[in-house]
Amino acid sequence: MAETSPGPVHVEFRGVSKRYGQAVQAVRQIDLEIMRGEFLTLLGPSGSGKTTALMMLAGFEETTEGEILIDGQRIDNVPANRRGIGMVFQNYALFPHMTVAENLAFPLEVRKLGKDEVTRRVRNVLDMVQLPEFGNRRPAQLSGGQQQRIAVARALIFEPKLVLMDEPLGALDKQLREQMQFEIKDIHARLGVTFVYVTHDQTEALTMSDRIAVFSAGRIEQLSTPRELYERPAASFVASFIGENNRMSGAVLTGSEDGSVIVRLDDGAVLNAMSCRAALAVGAKVTLSIRPERLSVLQDGVTALNEIPATVVQSIYVGDHVRLVAATASGQKFIVKLTTSSSQPKLDPGTAIRLGCGREDCLALDR
Incomplete structure (x- = not known):
């Protein structure tokens, strides 16, 4: 042919x-x-x-x-x-x-x-x-x-x-x-x-x-x-249909021409994100999306632009990764995929952790 x-x-x-x-x-x-x-x-x-x-x-x-x-x-x-x-x-x-x-x-x-x-x-x-x-x-x-x-x-x-x-x-x-x-x-x-x-x-x-x-x-x-x-x-809709993602509701506090925005979540937390559309107006209602593999568990002394205090709810070993479920004080749940590593500390339910991600890992989408 x-x-x-x-x-x-x-x-x-x-x-x-x-x-x-x-x-x-x-x-x-x-x-x-x-x-x-x-x-x-x-x-x-x-x-x-x-x-x-x-x-x-x-x-x-x-x-x-x-x-x-x-x-x-x-x-x-x-x-x-x-x-x-x-x-x-x-x-x-x-x-x-x-x-x-x-x-x-x-x-x-x-x-x-x-x-x-x-x-x-x-x-x-x-x-x-x-x-x-x-x-x-x-x-x-x-x-x-x-x-x-x-x-x-x-x-x-x-x-x-x-x-x-x-x-x-x-x-x-x-x-x-x-x-x-x-x-x-x-x-x-x-x-x-x-x-x-x-x-x-x-x-x-x-x-x-x-x-x-x-x-x-x-x-x-x-x-x-x-x-x-x-x-x-x-x-x-596209973010939710393709792949797993963590979703949070909030409103835009500030925005800039390059698409970077600061969003206050409904529970009061503030996160740095990127808009998939160039400019979002201040006050615009948005959904934030963070893929599970883009979140990390921050070790002592390590910082990130976005830090989310949370508590481990569940930790499941899946072979090539550990699937972690963690919840914030307000009840917002996060799924985290951590690459399996022998040096990784065991994260039992009830452990207090800090989740971290960068601005590029956190997408601000229209509601």
Whole structure:
């Protein structure tokens, strides 16, 4: 299959909405550009509109408003089977009465390819998904992970330029799911085709994607790289949905042009933070977000810009880190992830500690 380097816009949503009757608006005025060759994930909770957006692109749902374009050509009025898109579903959708090879050959026979070309491509995709000896088996004779590989192979066999995946790993156990994440990412890197992937699993999205579109209530809340989403969430919803975070409510005491702010929390504590928007007005109500791994337990004699006196409530050894729950006098709870170390003092429940973090570790977000 020909490689394409990430480049110009491949898929475009222009003001796309989807309504079911008058009451339910599943997607609201989406504008989205997907670049050629990129791995873009649509991420969000159930009912956020991510799957509806994917199904409109696939042609299984009609748009209520707006346009969808592939390579600059409108396709929202083109039948699904004429769009030339590869599709992978969670339930694999393999034909149980056909062998693996017959399942793979089916999309090619529909397209009237010659027998020798069909045989060659079937062999190639079985090699690609590392199942070269499985052509004569039926789906019922395969494990869940093997069926998923065949479903991916079938989506790729007719060499589409665009592949859509709807929660494809949802039925797999945790270990196999993680293994398949890397395998699909590796296939994408080798082929260079555009992948659009739907999941509600934040770790999966962070692991696999070039960019992630976070959906909430039918809208895209943020479209960014995994690092940007995790470290610089644009809204409180994004911060809470992606990764664990400690959240506190407060109001801005002072702010400056560079985005640094001082916030007084509802319990009276004062913290130095960074705004994800350039300027927040004095008095603005904000939510502060601190990731658990950005907090440290300060040893005697060590200081930090932000210091939070607290008492250990719970300490759990998780292997590569210790998960600490601590509470302030006002009852505000903090989760802290401490890297496991032999020199680390044992922190039993009831131990008085000081939590510390810098300004960059504490993000001020709109309520």
